[in-house]
Amino acid sequence: MKVKHLKKWKNELITCTMCGYCKNVCPTFLDIGWDSGSARGRNVLAYGMLTEELEPDEVAALRLYQCTLCLDCLRRCPSKVNVPEIVEAARADIVDAGLATAAQKEMIDTVKQAGNIYGTSETRVPPQEGDITLFLGCQYLERPNQVKVILNVFNKLGIKPKIFEEVCCGVPFRNLGFFEDLEKHKEKFLASLPTRELVTFCPTCTLFLKEEYDLPITHATEIVAEKLSGANPKKLNIRKLDIKATYHDPCHLGRGIEVHEAPRKILEAIGITVKEMPLNKTTTRCCGGGGVMLISDAPLAGMVAKKRIEQAAATGVQELTTSCANCVGTLRTAAQASGESGSRMKVRDIWYWLWQALK
Amino acid sequence: MKPEVIKELNEIFGEDRCKTNPSDVYVYGFDAGIHRSMPDAVVRPMNVQEVQKLVLLANKHKVPIIPRGAGTALCGHSVPIDGGIVVDMQGMNKIKEIKVTDLYCVVEPGVVCDHLNAALKPYKFFIPGPASSEAATLGGMMACNASGAKAAKYGATRDYVLGCEAVLPTGEIVHLGGRCLKNASGYQLDRLLVGSEGTLGVVTEIILKVAPLPAKKAAVVPYFDTLRQAGEVVAKIIAEPILPSQLEIMSQTCIQAVNKATGMCLQECAAILLIELDGHPAAVIDEVKVVRRICEELGALDIDYTEDESRIAELWKGRKQMIPSLSSLKEEYATVMLADDMAVPMSKVPDALEAFQEISDRYDIIIPSYGHAADGNLHTKVLMDPTNPDHWKQAEKAVTEVFEAVLRLGGTITGEHGVGITKAPYLFIERSEAIGALKAIKRALDPNNIMNPHKIQEWEEGFVTHLRYPVEAS
Numbered sequence: 158m159k160v161k162h163l164k165k166w167k168n169e170l171i172t173c174t175m176c177g178y179c180k181n182v183c184p185t186f187l188d189i190g191w192d193s194g195s196a197r198g199r200n201v202l203a204y205g206m207l208t209e210e211l212e213p214d215e216v217a218a219l220r221l222y223q224c225t226l227c228l229d230c231l232r233r234c235p236s237k238v239n240v241p242e243i244v245e246a247a248r249a250d251i252v253d254a255g256l257a258t259a260a261q262k263e264m265i266d267t268v269k270q271a272g273n274i275y276g277t278s279e280t281r282v283p284p285q286e287g288d289i290t291l292f293l294g295c296q297y298l299e300r301p302n303q304v305k306v307i308l309n310v311f312n313k314l315g316i317k318p319k320i321f322e323e324v325c326c327g328v329p330f331r332n333l334g335f336f337e338d339l340e341k342h343k344e345k346f347l348a349s350l351p352t353r354e355l356v357t358f359c360p361t362c363t364l365f366l367k368e369e370y371d372l373p374i375t376h377a378t379e380i381v382a383e384k385l386s387g388a389n390p391k392k393l394n395i396r397k398l399d400i401k402a403t404y405h406d407p408c409h410l411g412r413g414i415e416v417h418e419a420p421r422k423i424l425e426a427i428g429i430t431v432k433e434m435p436l437n438k439t440t441t442r443c444c445g446g447g448g449v450m451l452i453s454d455a456p457l458a459g460m461v462a463k464k465r466i467e468q469a470a471a472t473g474v475q476e477l478t479t480s481c482a483n484c485v486g487t488l489r490t491a492a493q494a495s496g497e498s499g500s501r502m503k504v505r506d507i508w509y510w511l512w513q514a515l516k
Numbered sequence: 517m518k519p520e521v522i523k524e525l526n527e528i529f530g531e532d533r534c535k536t537n538p539s540d541v542y543v544y545g546f547d548a549g550i551h552r553s554m555p556d557a558v559v560r561p562m563n564v565q566e567v568q569k570l571v572l573l574a575n576k577h578k579v580p581i582i583p584r585g586a587g588t589a590l591c592g593h594s595v596p597i598d599g600g601i602v603v604d605m606q607g608m609n610k611i612k613e614i615k616v617t618d619l620y621c622v623v624e625p626g627v628v629c630d631h632l633n634a635a636l637k638p639y640k641f642f643i644p645g646p647a648s649s650e651a652a653t654l655g656g657m658m659a660c661n662a663s664g665a666k667a668a669k670y671g672a673t674r675d676y677v678l679g680c681e682a683v684l685p686t687g688e689i690v691h692l693g694g695r696c697l698k699n700a701s702g703y704q705l706d707r708l709l710v711g712s713e714g715t716l717g718v719v720t721e722i723i724l725k726v727a728p729l730p731a732k733k734a735a736v737v738p739y740f741d742t743l744r745q746a747g748e749v750v751a752k753i754i755a756e757p758i759l760p761s762q763l764e765i766m767s768q769t770c771i772q773a774v775n776k777a778t779g780m781c782l783q784e785c786a787a788i789l790l791i792e793l794d795g796h797p798a799a800v801i802d803e804v805k806v807v808r809r810i811c812e813e814l815g816a817l818d819i820d821y822t823e824d825e826s827r828i829a830e831l832w833k834g835r836k837q838m839i840p841s842l843s844s845l846k847e848e849y850a851t852v853m854l855a856d857d858m859a860v861p862m863s864k865v866p867d868a869l870e871a872f873q874e875i876s877d878r879y880d881i882i883i884p885s886y887g888h889a890a891d892g893n894l895h896t897k898v899l900m901d902p903t904n905p906d907h908w909k910q911a912e913k914a915v916t917e918v919f920e921a922v923l924r925l926g927g928t929i930t931g932e933h934g935v936g937i938t939k940a941p942y943l944f945i946e947r948s949e950a951i952g953a954l955k956a957i958k959r960a961l962d963p964n965n966i967m968n969p970h971k972i973q974e975w976e977e978g979f980v981t982h983l984r985y986p987v988e989a990s
Contacts, residue, residue, distance in 0.1 A: 171902060171985060172843045172850045175548040177588040177651035181628060190560060190607060191535065192587060193543040201543045208986045210542070217539035235777045235837035236844045236851075 162249035162336060163207045166242070170204045173197075173238045179230035184443040185223050188460040193220045196230035196240045203247040218256040221247050223457055226332060226448035227408040232439060244448075248334025257333070260452050265335050269342070272324040272349075275299040280322065282308075287319035289380070290352050292366070294359030295325050296482040303482060306512045307358070307377070313515040314384050314393070318356070324349040328365040332449045343369075356380055360410035360481045361447070367414065376410065378480055378507065382419035385426040396514050397428030402476035403469045404431045406441035407484050415439060420480050420507055427514035432472040442468065444479075446487030462491030466502055477504045517556035517599070521577050525557055525601070528569045533560040533607070544584065544594075544602040548648075549853045550902075551592035551937050552984035555582065556599045560607040564681060564689055564720040570603065571718065572687040574966045582968045583714035585625065585656025588648045590853045591936025593660060593713045597970045597982065603718060605655050612721070616641050620678055620695055621726055625655025625719050632724075641726040644670040646932065647836040655719050660934040661711035665762040665792075665835070668890035670727055672932065674710040681721035682709055685962035695723055708957075713934050714968040716961050730761065730794035735828045736807050738816035739785045743767060743873065743885070745815055746787035747866030750889040752810045753791070754862055758803050762792040763890035764835050767869070769899075770842070770886040777841035780834045785817055787869075789889065790831055838886055842897055849882070852898045853938065854979075855915045858922040859893040859931030871921040872896055879914040881907070893931035902985035912980050919945070937982070940975030947973075 163170075179196035180186055186195035193202060199221055205211025221244055230240040251257065257265075267276045274295040281298045297304055311318050324346045330339035347370070354373050357363040366372045388395075404420060411417045417438040424431055436442040445461030466488060469477045477492075479485060489504040517536070525534045535541055536557045545554040556579075561567045574581045580600030587594060596602055609626035616639045623632060629645035629652050636642050644666035646652055652662065658680070663672030679693025692706035693699055709716055740746045746765055753760065766774070766789075771782050782788060789811075793803045804821070811819050822828060834841075843851040860868045869885050872894075876883035887894035896918065900907040919929050919942045929935075929942045944951060954973040958965075970976075 168848055174840045174843050174851050174853075175546060175587070176648060176840045177548065177586050178648075178837075178840070180586065180651055181630075191540055191543075191558070192604070192606075193535075193540045198543040201546055202539060205539075205542050211538065214537070214539055216537045220539065235840035237777065 158212060158254055159209065160206050160250040161253060162246040163203055163243070166203065166246055167207060169238045169243065170200060170207060172236050173200050174236060176235070178233050178235065179240060182229040182233045184225060184227060184229070184445065184461045184464070185457060187464065188457060189223060194223055196224070199224055199244050199247070200238065200240055203243050206247060206250060213251055213254045213256060215256060218251045219454070221251060222261070222453035223450070224448050225443045225445060225450050225461065227443035228412050229408070229440070229443070232412060245331055245334060249336045252334045258453070261333050264329055264449070264452050265333060265338060268325050268329055269338065272345070273298065274325060274329060282320055284322055285320045287317040289316065289356050290319040290321065290354065291377070292355040292357045292362065293323060294357065294362040296359045298323060300482055303506060303508060307508050310381070310508060310511045310515060314381065316380070316384070319351070321351050322349065326362045326365050327369070328361055329449055331365070331369070359483070360407040360413065361483070364409040364413040376414070376416050376419065378419040378423060379416060381511065382422040385423060393515065395427060398510065398514055399428050400476060401430045401432055401474045402478045403434055403472045403474050404437070405434070405444065405465065405469065405477055405479040405484060405488065406438055407479055407481035408441060408443050408447055410480055411437070411441045412439045423507060423511065424478065427510060429478070429510060432474045434468045434472055436468065444484040444487045445491070446483045451487070458487055459491055459494065462487045463495055466492045466495055470502055475501050475503060477502055478507050478510055480507045482506065517579065518577065521573070521579055522557065524573050525559060528566055528573070529559045529561070533562070544587070544604070545596065546984055547587045547589050547592060547594050549590045549592040549595070549936065549938055550984060551595045551982040553595050553597050553982050554599060555596040555602040558602045558604055560604045562607055564683065567603070567683045567718050567720055568687055568689055570601070571683050571685065574601065575687060575964050578964055578966065580966055580969050583655070583659065583718045585653035585659070586628070586651050588651050589656060589660055589936065590856055590933045591938040592982070593934055593936040593971060594968075595937065595982065597937070606653060608720065611635050614639060616726060618695060619697060619725055620723055622721060622723050623654050624721060625653060625658070627654050628652065629654060629657060636726055637729070640729045642729050643676050643724055643726055647838070654722055654724070658710055658719055658722055659712065659714050661932065663932040665764055665832070665888050667888060667893065667932070668763065669759045669761045674707060676725045677706055677710050677722060678725050679723040680706050680709060680719050682717040682719045684717045685964070685967040693723065697725065711934060713936060713971055715958060715971050716967065732797040732800045732823070733761070733792060733794045733825065733828055734800050734804050734823045735821070735831055736791040736793070736804060736811065737820040737831065738789050738791070738811035739783050739818045740787045740816060741785065743787045743869040744866040746789050747869060747889070749789060749811055749814050749816070750865055751863050752814065753807055754890065756806060756810070758793070758806060760791050760890055761794040762790065762832070763888065764790040765865070765869070765885070765887055765889040766790070766835070767885040769845070769882060769884035770838060773841040773845040773884065774834045774838060777844050778834050778837060780830070782834070783818060790835055792828065838895070839897065842884055842899060846882070846899060848901055849899045850902050852900055852902050852911065854898045854911055855883070855896050855918040857893060857895050857931050857933040858919065858927055858929055859891065860922055860925045860927035862890065862892045864925040864927065865889055865892055865894065868894055868922060868925055868927065872918060875914050875917045875921070879910050881910050881914055883914065883918070891931070892927070902983070903988050905987050908980050908987065912978070935972045937971065937975055938979045940972060941978055943973060
């Protein structure tokens with residue numbers, strides 16, 4: 158089969174020296190074990206498809222979709238071979254070969270029809286006018302109670318946010334390799350925006366909006382951290398929580414756009430002492446839920462998440478906090494499934510703690 | 517591969533640890549060198565009994581088996597030339613014992629070198645590893661007799677292997693060497709397996725000596741106008757005598773590549789040395805003074821110095837990333853693993869570097885030079901368009917001249933990467949009188965020639981073959 162999307166990556170695939178530095182940072186390789194389930198292995202699969210030595214099949218598709226797109230291979234690669242984008246291009250060729258799974262196609266159909274990943278067009282959060290425009294993203298809109306918490310925090314900080322009827326940013330199309338659908342969807346998304354300047358929450362949306370649309374994005378933790386840094390704690394009536402927690406940097410926030418100080422400043426301001434995991438900030442380890450993994454291989458996502466919970470438990474704390482609804486979901490599920498030691502780890506969004514300190 | 521072989525493999529390993537589908541298997545046709553060739557199956561043993569059953573099966577059906585670690589070797593060692601069964605040893609990755617009071621540890625072959633060092637660190641011990649230590653497995657290091665920048669002071673993998681458990685090519689499980697630092701009980705067969713590149717058996721457990729971590733480190737980084745000046749400094753430091761824990765040389769092309777790929781800000785000049793001294797704090801300070809004086813006397817343009825552990829680690833990180841860094845130096849050119857690790861007597865380092873530069877200029881191809889100057893182990897790579905057949909023709913001629921120059925200087929075609937396929941044609945020049953003995957050893961231990969066939973002295977072609985690159989027709 159002649160590939161279409163991988164062609165542009167020919168030079169990178171040849172440039173890859175196969176040094177293997179990406180192997181041991183690849184979160185899924187550690188659980189899959191086979192080289193074909195590593196970052197380097199996925200490069201080789203893409204190379205085989207490009208050179209037509211390898212006819213894509215269900216196994217190649219599975220291995221390529223088992224990547225969480227966590228970007229750690231790209232960080233570690235001295236040749237700067239962009240494995241995550243190569244994987245996405247290979248997935249696009251897998252889609253063209255008719256090898257996408259029913260679950261993957263169903264998700265794409267859902268976003269095409271409903272404009273979001275949760276599949277209903279009803280308004281989850283009523284639109285409102287305000288001074289800054291929030292882009293909550295499907296992961297948060299899917300959890301309206303969390304959005305209420307976020308809005309409470311903003312109100313308390315004296316920030317009036319604008320809410321609008323959101324359309325999915327389109328990242329599932331790219332992550333899953335439905336490139337042609339993405340091009341069509343982009344028009345719909347752009348038409349939905351009341352402004353280009355957005356305040357975002359979901360790390361993956363944040364990275365995608367910057368990269369794909371070149372939009373001037375600010376992550377919400379940056380706004381809040383700035384607000385708290387100049388604030389009088391007494392005036393805001395901030396309650397110091399006096400707890401110890403570890404902070405999990407979401408890959409696309411901590412590594413993708415290197416927003417890792419703002420969440421820590423917030424936690425410090427509300428009295429949470431962060432006990433760092435060794436893999437933090439740009440070297441953070443994936444929660445397992447990236448790359449739409451929960452659709453492609455949920456058990457593998459659970460195994461990756463379990464390892465992260467173990468790393469959190471090794472810090473000696475029993476609270477893990479993060480800035481991503483998807484990470485919260487994946488890690489919480491793993492913690493609850495991890496038996497006695499893991500189940501003691503409470504996984505909560507940073508917005509939960511903010512509201513506990515401000516309410 | 518015959519269906520009955522696959523059936524028997526599934527009986528040994530189960531379907532979970534035996535793959536024959538084209539996609540999983542395809543990935544195991546490559547290592548970090550220039551060659552590729554597809555296996556028929558890949559298996560992941562978890563213990564020595566499974567390895568033994570596999571070897572007996574391979575003998576029964578006369579099927580090649582190719583042991584493999586992380587697949588980071590650079591000369592095609594684990595590329596299955598005749599197909600067959602790749603034995604992925606990464607699943608056997610337990611650190612079984614650490615006993616620093618007896619100066620040894622016991623590991624399975626799939627343990628990654630850096631993982632072992634992380635486990636040894638609390639005990640204040642380590643083993644020296646190659647630049648690829650974050651990926652390379654100890655089994656692979658043993659198979660290639662790998663070493664790295666610390667070899668002059670701390671030795672190569674062969675100096676750390678006290679013993680091993682292995683399955684011989686005819687299926688016997690043997691325990692060689694032992695837990696003692698000294699052992700003179702007959703032929704040193706454990707040493708024979710070191711550097712045998714998977715052609716004489718499958719190692720299933722390794723007993724390794726451990727070395728104490730030094731109390732202090734310092735780094736001196738002098739910059740030079742010429743490669744020869746840098747080489748002369750190396751010779752003078754060694755003659756002092758001072759034995760640095762690491763002493764690396766980098767040519768201008770390498771400096772540019774590392775700066776570009778890593779964002780490091782090394783000064784651009786003809787050559788730099790990265791000199792690391794370690795040991796007792798007082799001794800390190802004294803040695804630093806002497807090294808700085810030598811660098812100044814021999815005309816260093818500038819000298820950086822640091823005792824800061826994180827800065828030292830940063831310097832070595834840049835050096836460790838040399839090979840992939842070179843690949844991003846020039847668009848549409850790639851780092852091609854050719855003439856990658858010759859060694860010469862230390863005093864011949866300047867002559868070798870000048871010879872490489874002259875060959876590079878004459879063939880109009882880029883041959884950057886760097887390496888472990890304190891043990892005379894020099895690395896070059898060829899930067900070229902590997903899809904262009906004309907580049908291969910030029911590279912083949914240049915590489916041949918590089919090896920000829922090295923042998924003229926009393927050196928060897930490989931200091932630490934091994935022979936595999938890529939360097940095999942030149943082994944016949946370096947070891948011409950010993951080839952018969954090497955072949956006899958192989959035949960004696962592996963009468964059915966099932967264990968990683970066609971490697972080292974068994975290779976019968978040139979090296980521009982079985983290429984992993986899509987070479988376009990000229």
